[in-house]
Amino acid sequence: MIYALLFYRFFLIGLLAVGGGATTIPFLFDLSAQYHWFSSNELMNMIAVSEATPGPVGINMSTFAGFKVNGILGGIVATLGIITPSLIIIILLSKLFGRLSCHINLDEIFKTLQPAVLALIINATIEITWLGVQNLISSCILTVLLFCMFYFKKSPIFYILLSGIIGYCLQL
Amino acid sequence: MNIYFLLFYSFFKTGLFTFGGGLAMLPLLKEELVQKRGWLSDDELLNYFSVSECTPGIIAVNVATFTGYKLKKSLGAILATFSVVLPSVIIITLIASVFSNVTSLTSVQHILNGIKIGVSALLMKVSFDLGYHIFKKNHNKIFPALIFMSALFLIFICHLSCALIVLLALLLALGKFYFQRKKS
Numbered sequence: 001m002i003y004a005l006l007f008y009r010f011f012l013i014g015l016l017a018v019g020g021g022a023t024t025i026p027f028l029f030d031l032s033a034q035y036h037w038f039s040s041n042e043l044m045n046m047i048a049v050s051e052a053t054p055g056p057v058g059i060n061m062s063t064f065a066g067f068k069v070n071g072i073l074g075g076i077v078a079t080l081g082i083i084t085p086s087l088i089i090i091i092l093l094s095k096l097f098g099r100l101s102c103h104i105n106l107d108e109i110f111k112t113l114q115p116a117v118l119a120l121i122i123n124a125t126i127e128i129t130w131l132g133v134q135n136l137i138s139s140c141i142l143t144v145l146l147f148c149m150f151y152f153k154k155s156p157i158f159y160i161l162l163s164g165i166i167g168y169c170l171q172l
Numbered sequence: 173m174n175i176y177f178l179l180f181y182s183f184f185k186t187g188l189f190t191f192g193g194g195l196a197m198l199p200l201l202k203e204e205l206v207q208k209r210g211w212l213s214d215d216e217l218l219n220y221f222s223v224s225e226c227t228p229g230i231i232a233v234n235v236a237t238f239t240g241y242k243l244k245k246s247l248g249a250i251l252a253t254f255s256v257v258l259p260s261v262i263i264i265t266l267i268a269s270v271f272s273n274v275t276s277l278t279s280v281q282h283i284l285n286g287i288k289i290g291v292s293a294l295l296m297k298v299s300f301d302l303g304y305h306i307f308k309k310n311h312n313k314i315f316p317a318l319i320f321m322s323a324l325f326l327i328f329i330c331h332l333s334c335a336l337i338v339l340l341a342l343l344l345a346l347g348k349f350y351f352q353r354k355k356s
Binding site: 012014016017019021022024025026027030034044045047048049050051052053055056060063067068072075076079082083085086087090091093094108109110111112114115116117119120121123124128131132133141142145146150155156157160163164165166167170172 | 187250275306348
């Protein structure tokens, strides 16, 4: 059953993608390689749209990927899948600790996970750059954008919109 | 007004006006939940954020679940969570329905190609920030470096899936936690 599989795969992403939106991306590349639900180029388009539309990027990408697999219902099932682990874990945590503080244990565990998550994100970054930045002009734009990100602390959506406008003006 | 309706309204609005998610949501949530509604204190919101960052799942969703639970237990948690993702589901479904027709337009392709470069730059910045956070602010640099190198090795040479890598790191974390507790 496609819906059960879809729910299961996105449940797994919700369970294992610690740290939010960017961590979801490497998991989606895994899905595209494993099931051929969408090609990596289609995935690139989904990520681009998800970054440029309102809402948390992780949720946008799940809805989009689910829709690609099986229409409206697919989008809903994938989104339900990715939020269910959060719901369960956060409700349990709220029940366990009356007053919440980032418990030292949780923090210690997170510190061990972080370097592994960094490796995953770097892998996805390489893949996305390989697919999306293919000529000299694109590489120059990438360098300028990166430079701006480090020197002017504008919000990510500013750079996403800017890069869209640059793409349109330069006919990339 | 009914508290359930207000919960729905507040989180629907947050979902609708957040771009990017994660930390970008903090000012918006602060205005809505702390200043306007008085549901949370500044400290509580920051606490929710820091716990959400080190628990699995999308940060925006985790904060919504926490706040909903605080106000109206499990039902509130479920309602707040659904409300924060609903705008995404509606907007993306609408876009996805026309997407295959729209991508054939060359102007849309140009825009998307531009955004892809932006996403690439954004991810590089995210990687850099995370790496800086791990290696500059940690006293112990060798242990994270070892985990990082072995994760890279497992990804590039052994082609392990992301799920397996995170599970292995989680096992290692639990093992380390267990031994430290045994020692003290």
